[in-house]
Amino acid sequence: MNKDDRPRYVISIAAEILSTRTYTLRYYEKVGVIKPYRSPGNIRLYSDDDIALLHRVMTLMEDLGVNLAGVEVIMRMSKRLAELKQANEELKSELERYRRA
Numbered sequence: 001m002n003k004d005d006r007p008r009y010v011i012s013i014a015a016e017i018l019s020t021r022t023y024t025l026r027y028y029e030k031v032g033v034i035k036p037y038r039s040p041g042n043i044r045l046y047s048d049d050d051i052a053l054l055h056r057v058m059t060l061m062e063d064l065g066v067n068l069a070g071v072e073v074i075m076r077m078s079k080r081l082a083e084l085k086q087a088n089e090e091l092k093s094e095l096e097r098y099r100r101a
Helices: 011-018 022-030 048-063 068-100
Strands: 044-046
Touching: 011 022, 011 044, 011 048, 022 044, 022 048, 044 048, 048 068
Parallel strands: none
Antiparallel strands: none
C-alpha cells in the first residue's frame, strides 16, 4: 500500500476537500463510481487516490457536461489505456534485455 492509497479521510472531510456534499459521495458509491475503504466500524474512509478519482469524475460531469454513464466509460477506458501502457513498457524492457543478450 503506497502513501496515496491509504484510507485517511472520513466522508465529511472528503466532501469538504471536493467542495461537495456527503450525499453526493454516497451516491457515487451506490452507482459504483468509487468504493471507499470501510473501517471495522463500517465508516467510509477515502484515500488521496480516491479524492483524485472523484475530482476527475466531478470535473467531467460539472465542467464538461458528461453524464454519469459517460464518466464510467471514460474512466474504464482510461484504466484500460494505463494497463496497456504498462504492458507496452514491460514488453519494451523485455525486448531491450533480449537485444543486449
